[in-house]
Amino acid sequence: MSVPTDPRRDAPAFHRNVAPIREVLLEFLGGRGGDVLEIGAGTGQHAVAFSAALPELRWWPTDAGATQLDSIDAWRLHDGGSNLQAPFTLDAAASDWHLQSHGLAAELTAIISLNVVHISPWRVSEGLFAGAGRSLAADGLLILYGPFSRDGAHTAASNAAFDADLRRRDPDWGIRDTADLQALASAHGLELNRIEPMPANNFTLVFARKQENSDRDAVQRR
Numbered sequence: 580m581s582v583p584t585d586p587r588r589d590a591p592a593f594h595r596n597v598a599p600i601r602e603v604l605l606e607f608l609g610g611r612g613g614d615v616l617e618i619g620a621g622t623g624q625h626a627v628a629f630s631a632a633l634p635e636l637r638w639w640p641t642d643a644g645a646t647q648l649d650s651i652d653a654w655r656l657h658d659g660g661s662n663l664q665a666p667f668t669l670d671a672a673a674s675d676w677h678l679q680s681h682g683l684a685a686e687l688t689a690i691i692s693l694n695v696v697h698i699s700p701w702r703v704s705e706g707l708f709a710g711a712g713r714s715l716a717a718d719g720l721l722i723l724y725g726p727f728s729r730d731g732a733h734t735a736a737s738n739a740a741f742d743a744d745l746r747r748r749d750p751d752w753g754i755r756d757t758a759d760l761q762a763l764a765s766a767h768g769l770e771l772n773r774i775e776p777m778p779a780n781n782f783t784l785v786f787a788r789k790q791e792n793s794d795r796d797a798v799q800r801r
């Protein structure tokens with residue numbers, strides 16, 4: 580008789596990055612209610628940790644992969660709180676995410692995507708920003724975490740090497756540049772409001788809806 584395998588996956592990087600990312604999320608989302616959509620939730624470990632830290636929010640983890648969805652749901656059933664929703668399939672590159680058919684509010688408090696845009700084709704970034712433009716509330720936020728280059732330059736030699744490795748593995752992958760993401764954001768009515776340096780040469784980028792007469796120099800560059 581075969582022993583059933585545990586579908587819960589473990590991402591070693593999760594244990595290193597969960598605390599600093601949680602701190603940033605608490606700053607931006609602490610005290611807020613509503614729905615948060617997580618794109619490319621992977622193992623589901625972040626969804627469990629962040630939904631626990633932000634109990635006023637309903638947390639909706641999604642991914643494009645079946646193995647990932649199994650892991651997310653297994654973590655949810657094992658450790659998740661009542662605000663952590665069941666995961667569903669979402670391809671960020673799709674032109675319509677059909678969020679309301681899954682029970683999400685028409686206007687989201689936030690969309691979060693960690694370590695996704697560099698390890699997927701550019702059309703996934705395009706879909707992500709288009710979806711944020713369609714789905715975020717007026718004060719909603721799009722929050723990205725991962726390695727990014729800034730205005731065309733890598734911020735560390737290790738990121739340059741990582742970028743080259745990604746592009747060797749798949750020419751459509753690669754570390755995305757903040758200027759390219761700002762242009763994409765702008766096309767969908769969003770602007771980059773915060774670039775938060777994170778450990779291990781990563782960044783958290785926070786995009787919000789463009790304000791009337793907004794000043795591009797308002798981006799806090801640390």
Ligand SMILES: C[S@@+](CC[C@H](N)C(=O)[O-])C[C@H]1O[C@@H](n2cnc3c(N)ncnc32)[C@H](O)[C@@H]1O
Pocket residue numbers: 590593618619620621622625641642643644647669670671672692693694695698699703
């Ligand atoms: C490097 S993993 C990051 C997982 C998790 N967010 C983390 O930081 O541990 C990238 C994730 O993006 C997902 N992904 C790739 N392409 C996607 C797409 N088109 N739409 C949604 N998710 C996608 C993968 O299935 C995978 O779970």
